[in-house]
Amino acid sequence: MGDRFFQKDIETMGRAELDKLQLERLRHLVTYCYENVPFYHKKLGDAGITSGDKIKTLSDLQYIPFTTKEDIRDNYPFGLLAVPMKKIVRVHASSGTTGKPTVGVYTQRDIDQWAEFMARVVTAAGITEEDIIQISFGYGLFTGALGLHFGLEKIGATVIPASSGNSEKQLMLIRDLGVTGLVATPSYALYLGELVRESGYPPEAYSKLRHGILGSEGCTEEMRARIEESLGVTVTDNYGLTELQGPGVSGECIHRCGLHFNEDGFLPEVIDPETLEPLPRGETGELVVTTLLREGMPVLRYRTKDITRLHYEPCVCGRTHARMEKVMGRTDDMLIIKGVNVFPSQIESVLVGMENVGPHYQLVVTRQNFLDRLEVKVELTDGSLLESFGELQALQHKIHDKLRSVLGLETKVTLVSPKSLERFQGKAKRVLDLRNVG
Ligand code: DLL
Numbered sequence: 251m252g253d254r255f256f257q258k259d260i261e262t263m264g265r266a267e268l269d270k271l272q273l274e275r276l277r278h279l280v281t282y283c284y285e286n287v288p289f290y291h292k293k294l295g296d297a298g299i300t301s302g303d304k305i306k307t308l309s310d311l312q313y314i315p316f317t318t319k320e321d322i323r324d325n326y327p328f329g330l331l332a333v334p335m336k337k338i339v340r341v342h343a344s345s346g347t348t349g350k351p352t353v354g355v356y357t358q359r360d361i362d363q364w365a366e367f368m369a370r371v372v373t374a375a376g377i378t379e380e381d382i383i384q385i386s387f388g389y390g391l392f393t394g395a396l397g398l399h400f401g402l403e404k405i406g407a408t409v410i411p412a413s414s415g416n417s418e419k420q421l422m423l424i425r426d427l428g429v430t431g432l433v434a435t436p437s438y439a440l441y442l443g444e445l446v447r448e449s450g451y452p453p454e455a456y457s458k459l460r461h462g463i464l465g466s467e468g469c470t471e472e473m474r475a476r477i478e479e480s481l482g483v484t485v486t487d488n489y490g491l492t493e494l495q496g497p498g499v500s501g502e503c504i505h506r507c508g509l510h511f512n513e514d515g516f517l518p519e520v521i522d523p524e525t526l527e528p529l530p531r532g533e534t535g536e537l538v539v540t541t542l543l544r545e546g547m548p549v550l551r552y553r554t555k556d557i558t559r560l561h562y563e564p565c566v567c568g569r570t571h572a573r574m575e576k577v578m579g580r581t582d583d584m585l586i587i588k589g590v591n592v593f594p595s596q597i598e599s600v601l602v603g604m605e606n607v608g609p610h611y612q613l614v615v616t617r618q619n620f621l622d623r624l625e626v627k628v629e630l631t632d633g634s635l636l637e638s639f640g641e642l643q644a645l646q647h648k649i650h651d652k653l654r655s656v657l658g659l660e661t662k663v664t665l666v667s668p669k670s671l672e673r674f675q676g677k678a679k680r681v682l683d684l685r686n687v688g
Pocket of ligand 1: 345468487489497577
């Protein structure tokens, strides 16, 4: 049954045919938005695009105005609907650290399509109806849990809707129910991996666990390796946004050489975040996505703020849709310290690859006398090191020097006791920027 969801006719379509399908859907979408969403009626009208007929080729996409998170917030909650409210069957929202959340709405057709995309992604990740999958994303407004839930049920896998939290119980369920796959954020998977080691059960108790279906936040290759080792799983990465649908926008297949973009439903572009000009294929920049099939709340050229790159050569698995590199970071996550651009993922790569320090870290940015300072707090794996000043100092210097060579920046490295930094059950918050506080 699993293979039924490797939709070869679509997923291995030649580029010319895929371009044609996207153009057709884009033209239809533009007319649909112009006619049904007042916000787009105005935006498209101002740009002189009063119907899909104005779009002659895919590169005409660049004349369509962008949609930003602010646009979605300004139209909170239901201002961007293309259908009457009675056709909406589900509402999700992103957690949004400040102000109002961003809302995503779904018609029944959107829900069915979402499950289809999700089924495709988990199938590519090697999941079948034989699998028993524990979903440890928080159920609720977050799109992650229900998104994966519907897709996994669709392929016939057994779903355990554990939700996040109550970590001892999560481990008990994994052991008792013969769980073969875990759905979680990388941060939570990392934490569960740590608890597995301490649970007192022999590794065989968890030996059925093979798949880590992770996503919703960045995870460096070094972090992935740590998680794989501690949980005994193969990790595949999943990407998506509430504004576009949730998970199922792109995901890795078992070969893990980029996340396959579901291009028949999501049209990706990469732009220069400064000039906003589209970049040639293969260059790194901000990902912009147009939803080609959404009915309830279609989105044109959504600026994701995520930094990545797209590869267009077919994958060894035979799938031809563009492959997205792991997200490097977000334009708004990038720290500018003394004029140097720093992505937290660069620091993670250094720390997680080193001996004697754990994968848990925190970045604290402060400003003193108009000068920015970056403190990197990192947990020791072995508390006994704290007793040897010499060893501690040598390790500190080693991390400091490595960070300096990677970032080109002086940092303050603080080694902290094992287990002293916060653990996360959802997305991690590892950056504490205190520059504008107080
Ligand atoms: O995180 C949807 C999702 C749920 C994706 C479950 C995958 C699995 P939001 O909460 O709206 O939606 O957050 C979207 O999270 O713009 C990225 O910055 C980040 N993000 C999502 N997936 C990844 C990933 C869900 N695989 C925002 N790698 C996005 C890096 C990711 N960042």
